[in-house]
Amino acid sequence: MSDRGTGRGRRVRLGDIAADLGLSTATVSLALRDSPLVAEDTRVRVKAHAEARGYIYNRYAASLRTARTDMIGVAVHDIQNPYFAEIFRSLEDELGQEKQVVLICNHRDDVARQRQFIDALLQHRVDGIVLCASVGTKADEIVRLTQAGVPVTLICREVEGVPAPVVRGDDYAGGYAATKHLIESGHRRIAMVGGRRQTSVGQDRNRGWREALSDAGIDPDSQIDIPELMTRDEGYEIVPKLLEADSAPSAVVAFNDLIALGLLDGLRRAGRTLAITGYDDINAAAKQAPSLTSVNNSAAQIGRIAADLILKQIAGDTTDDQRILIEPKLMIRESSM
Amino acid sequence: MSDRGTGRGRRVRLGDIAADLGLSTATVSLALRDSPLVAEDTRVRVKAHAEARGYIYNRYAASLRTARTDMIGVAVHDIQNPYFAEIFRSLEDELGQEKQVVLICNHRDDVARQRQFIDALLQHRVDGIVLCASVGTKADEIVRLTQAGVPVTLICREVEGVPAPVVRGDDYAGGYAATKHLIESGHRRIAMVGGRRQTSVGQDRNRGWREALSDAGIDPDSQIDIPELMTRDEGYEIVPKLLEADSAPSAVVAFNDLIALGLLDGLRRAGRTLAITGYDDINAAAKQAPSLTSVNNSAAQIGRIAADLILKQIAGDTTDDQRILIEPKLMIRESSM
Numbered sequence: 001m002s003d004r005g006t007g008r009g010r011r012v013r014l015g016d017i018a019a020d021l022g023l024s025t026a027t028v029s030l031a032l033r034d035s036p037l038v039a040e041d042t043r044v045r046v047k048a049h050a051e052a053r054g055y056i057y058n059r060y061a062a063s064l065r066t067a068r069t070d071m072i073g074v075a076v077h078d079i080q081n082p083y084f085a086e087i088f089r090s091l092e093d094e095l096g097q098e099k100q101v102v103l104i105c106n107h108r109d110d111v112a113r114q115r116q117f118i119d120a121l122l123q124h125r126v127d128g129i130v131l132c133a134s135v136g137t138k139a140d141e142i143v144r145l146t147q148a149g150v151p152v153t154l155i156c157r158e159v160e161g162v163p164a165p166v167v168r169g170d171d172y173a174g175g176y177a178a179t180k181h182l183i184e185s186g187h188r189r190i191a192m193v194g195g196r197r198q199t200s201v202g203q204d205r206n207r208g209w210r211e212a213l214s215d216a217g218i219d220p221d222s223q224i225d226i227p228e229l230m231t232r233d234e235g236y237e238i239v240p241k242l243l244e245a246d247s248a249p250s251a252v253v254a255f256n257d258l259i260a261l262g263l264l265d266g267l268r269r270a271g272r273t274l275a276i277t278g279y280d281d282i283n284a285a286a287k288q289a290p291s292l293t294s295v296n297n298s299a300a301q302i303g304r305i306a307a308d309l310i311l312k313q314i315a316g317d318t319t320d321d322q323r324i325l326i327e328p329k330l331m332i333r334e335s336s337m
Numbered sequence: 338m339s340d341r342g343t344g345r346g347r348r349v350r351l352g353d354i355a356a357d358l359g360l361s362t363a364t365v366s367l368a369l370r371d372s373p374l375v376a377e378d379t380r381v382r383v384k385a386h387a388e389a390r391g392y393i394y395n396r397y398a399a400s401l402r403t404a405r406t407d408m409i410g411v412a413v414h415d416i417q418n419p420y421f422a423e424i425f426r427s428l429e430d431e432l433g434q435e436k437q438v439v440l441i442c443n444h445r446d447d448v449a450r451q452r453q454f455i456d457a458l459l460q461h462r463v464d465g466i467v468l469c470a471s472v473g474t475k476a477d478e479i480v481r482l483t484q485a486g487v488p489v490t491l492i493c494r495e496v497e498g499v500p501a502p503v504v505r506g507d508d509y510a511g512g513y514a515a516t517k518h519l520i521e522s523g524h525r526r527i528a529m530v531g532g533r534r535q536t537s538v539g540q541d542r543n544r545g546w547r548e549a550l551s552d553a554g555i556d557p558d559s560q561i562d563i564p565e566l567m568t569r570d571e572g573y574e575i576v577p578k579l580l581e582a583d584s585a586p587s588a589v590v591a592f593n594d595l596i597a598l599g600l601l602d603g604l605r606r607a608g609r610t611l612a613i614t615g616y617d618d619i620n621a622a623a624k625q626a627p628s629l630t631s632v633n634n635s636a637a638q639i640g641r642i643a644a645d646l647i648l649k650q651i652a653g654d655t656t657d658d659q660r661i662l663i664e665p666k667l668m669i670r671e672s673s674m
Binding site: 071073085096099102103108262268284288 | 410436441450453461573603
């Protein structure tokens with residue numbers, strides 16, 4: 001589509017429209033932005049001609065020429081999770097080099113809180129938004145950003161129908177690998193603990209666990225599956241329930257490292273051990289006693305790629321709504337032995 | 338000073354200036370803000386008269402009547418510390434009720450990063466800033482905010498010479514109480530580990546440790562004192578150094594809970610125990626095995642008070658640069674036994 005009507009094999013530029021109509025580039029730009037500084041009939045004429053020539057109007061790039069705020073908003077559900085801290089660090093490092101300030105929002109999986117943040121950022125025309133979308137986020141919520149010309153990149157969680165690139169780990173593969181490792185270590189009663197099942201992350205890791213069990217001839221529905229838990233506290237507190245279950249597990253696939261660490265604390269308190277795997281491979285995982293088997297989920301890489309995608313969009317490049325899946329790596333340590 | 342030149346015992350108001358000069362309040366307000374909408378000679382006349390009558394010009398209150406952004410910036414050095422997560426939660430809850438959006442900055446004790454954040458917020462005229470100031474923050478850095486009429490409240494760390502209210506725990510009292518508890522439990526070799534000594538927090542907790550030792554006839558300079566550590570990782574990694582020291586301690590006053598938890602992990606790894614106290618009483622402290630003795634540092638209360646102080650300033654009330662010191666509470670648990 002980039003050369004429709006030009007016959008010159010390149011994208012139509014603002015200057016082409018201006019030359020055709022004998023107007024300045026500034027006038028054309030203002031007309032396309034519906035500026036009252038340009039007479040109504042000129043605006044109509046410019047728009048009609050731009051459409052005829054197949055000019056793709058990048059409203060955001062236009063605003064760039066007038067104003068940049070050098071602010072990037074980043075919203076996640078739990079800033080306290082060290083996994084996100086690692087993502088923030090790499091985002092801040094990359095964006096800081098471009099003199100972008102990172103504004104963080106802790107939406108706590110509350111759509112209203114997320115909306116308030118997005119509204120404020122829209123109003124102040126931030127240069128871009130990196131979003132790990134709240135549970136319950138509808139595509140519309142994000143489409144209104146992209147329609148306003150604000151670059152968006154999703155991280156970690158996918159939201160169907162959103163016209164924006166996504167960078168995340170392959171949660172299905174990670175859930176499968178952790179479960180397969182426990183099966184190969186001889187476990188047959190393997191619980192899954194945690195994960196918000198309304199998110200792609202919660203769904204995909206759970207599906208990985210289910211399919212690894214099925215592939216080994218174990219019925220996942222005969223196993224303990226406890227959804228929704230997310231924090232270390234919740235991991236700690238669920239231990240009695242696991243130990244007292246009718247068919248108590250000998251191993252647990254924890255949704256994330258926080259839950260895994262809470263489980264280890266709770267088991268120590270109870271004087272018991274189970275084989276445990278975590279997910280995210282936060283810094284602390286390797287430094288526990290026992291050290292924690294975990295799925296490395298490439299926080300720094302996700303932060304870097306997200307920064308890169310946002311900067312590209314700010315520069316006016318298209319990112320083609322890419323879906324970048326990062327292959328996870330299982331880090332086998334003491335906790336699953 | 339509030340009634341200088343009026344003889345009426347009350348503060349001079351904008352309306353008084355307007356009445357004296359036969360102008361509208363709006364014109365006086367614009368003139369005081371140097372608006373080009375008001376003729377130069379009128380501006381000069383208004384300002385001279387306002388000065389003569391001792392009118393205290395609240396530029397921020399003036400801007401309030403024209404524009405509110407409903408954004409509050411909050412900057413701290415480590416968003417990953419659960420202590421700050423608790424402060425954020427209570428700030429967000431309080432400010433959310435007033436439809437304020439909280440924008441978080443992780444300055445990582447980097448003055449340049451903090452400055453970039455403050456610049457961005459100034460430019461976009463946030464309604465207020467809550468700041469746990471970076472190491473190396475000069476008073477000027479914050480004075481430029483207050484001079485621009487942006488409400489500021491400091492939390493946790495004091496910065497000398499800053500004309501803004503401060504809310505923080507009494508770190509000296511907390512450091513003293515933790516150390517005294519270990520002395521009363523029979524310890525005589527008590528190390529202190531961690532804390533940035535360029536901050537009021539690091540200095541005050543260390544001073545509490547020193548004075549409790551001195552008061553018990555123990556020379557603090559004969560004890561191990563390891564400054565600057567702040568994280569769980571750093572606590573974990575320092576364990577060998579503590580255990581191999583010439584006069585190895587039997588107890589450690591950790592600067593914060595993260596370091597204390599890292600020490601407990603490292604000791605477990607080494608198969609050793611020491612009596613440990615933490616500081617902040619984060620949620621996880623009570624849920625460890627062993628549970629962690631800690632100094633409760635009232636995160637939720639500090640968040641609430643800081644929100645209240647900011648909202649008062651936004652409303653145009655003076656807060657008299659209060660210094661609010663919250664009394665810490667020692668929570669004795671298993672780790673110090």
